[in-house]
Amino acid sequence: MGNELTFWVAIFNGFLSFFTPCVLPLLPLYFSYLAGTTITNLENNKDIRKIMIINAIAFVLGLSILNITLGFGAKVINDTLVRYQDSIRKVGGILVIIFGLYFLGVFKIKLFNKEKKYHYKNYSPNFLKSLLLGITFSFGWTPCNGPIIGTILFLASFEKDYMRAGFMMLVYSIGFAIPFLISALLLSRFINNYKRIYKYFDKIKFVAGLLMIIMGIMLYTNTLSLLVVSK
Secondary structure (H helix, E strand, C coil): CCEEHHHHHHHHHHHHHHCCCCCHHHHHHHHHHHHCCCHHHHHHCHHHHHHHHHHHHHHHHHHHHHHHHHHHHHHHHHHHCHHHHHHHHHHHHHHHHHHHHHHCCCCCCHHHHCCCCCCCCCCCCCHHHHHHHHHHHHHHHCCCCHHHHHHHHHHHHCCCCHHHHHHHHHHHHHHHHHHHHHHHHCHHHHHHHHHHHHCCHHHHHHHHHHHHHHHHHHHHCCCHHHHEECC
16 A cells, blocks of 8 residues: 555644644543543542543544544545535535634634533443443534544545545544543643643644645645655
8 A cells, every 4th residue: 555645644633633622621521531530539549540541542442433434424425426526526625725724713613613512420431431432522522623524534535445534534543542542641741731732732733724725725626646655
């Protein structure tokens, strides 16, 4: 399989998703859910922390399952409407450019500044529940991460086959999972430093905006194939 820059775009966007306002500031709350206790108890109890890490793995697996399913779904829609593929590609390119301009702060879209919040009381976590929690929370994050995941879905829908479309969404999920799981493993350090990390979000968001605009232009002009670098 050739190396494609689009997969690096996918993993970068997954990484960017970690720094969105609907994820990074709320991580202590998510980790509390996954441990079934307060963040203070998490920091002081190694056994509970181990349970939380295992559940965090299940959580990102749940996110990945939904993302991969969305990738297959995007490919199905594109294949079903193959006669309109050229129009879909151009509309998709325009939307990705709009997403990029939004990330650059050219304008605001209220829908993308909202998220659906779920509240769980008396939550007793285990691997299966955390897996389902990952799937559930991903629906709540969709409006907030819409520009990011929407861009990757457009790219995935134009992949050559379903496996590659699903793989692109898997790569996106890995980009999110890496910082998420590292934060879970280094919980104490993360709690002390996450506000400092968050201040770099604007710079990351700016780079992502430029990248989205470039990808949108290439998608519109049907020059995305130029990103393929054969071994």
